[in-house]
Amino acid sequence: MKKLITLGAAALLLSGAAQAEELFVNIHSGSAMAQGAGLVLAGQALEQKATVRVLLCDAAGDMAVVGKEGPKLKPRDMSTQQMLQGVIKAGAKVELCALYLPNTGLKPTDLIPGVTPAKPADVAAHLLKPGVNSLAF
16 A cells, blocks of 8 residues: 555655746846846746756857856846846756857856856757747846
8 A cells, every 4th residue: 555655655756846837037138137037037936846958049148158247237136147146046947048158258167156158959959848938138
């Protein structure tokens, strides 16, 4: 009987995990407020147990570069780079657009911990999965 309860509990946990929401956030704007808005929503989704994947493109890629912290935003007086580090710490997968590094002359070692260069085929496959919600900033 105990084994049956354990298997039932495992099945219940797995069914709940299968229903978890997935959020894909594409941030490309050079505006700190637009970047911050995307990161705030990513953070809120993480707090609500969603799986979050963030893709940084164009000017937004700068916030992933060591030493490019950017302006502090109110009301929490945090830079977008600090906000980005917060969502990474909370479990978000953060990737940098595949075009960013080769077109800026930077290397993966120039990125803050937790940010990796994106693989376009992987990103496209993720976006095509059923149930992935996406936002763009």
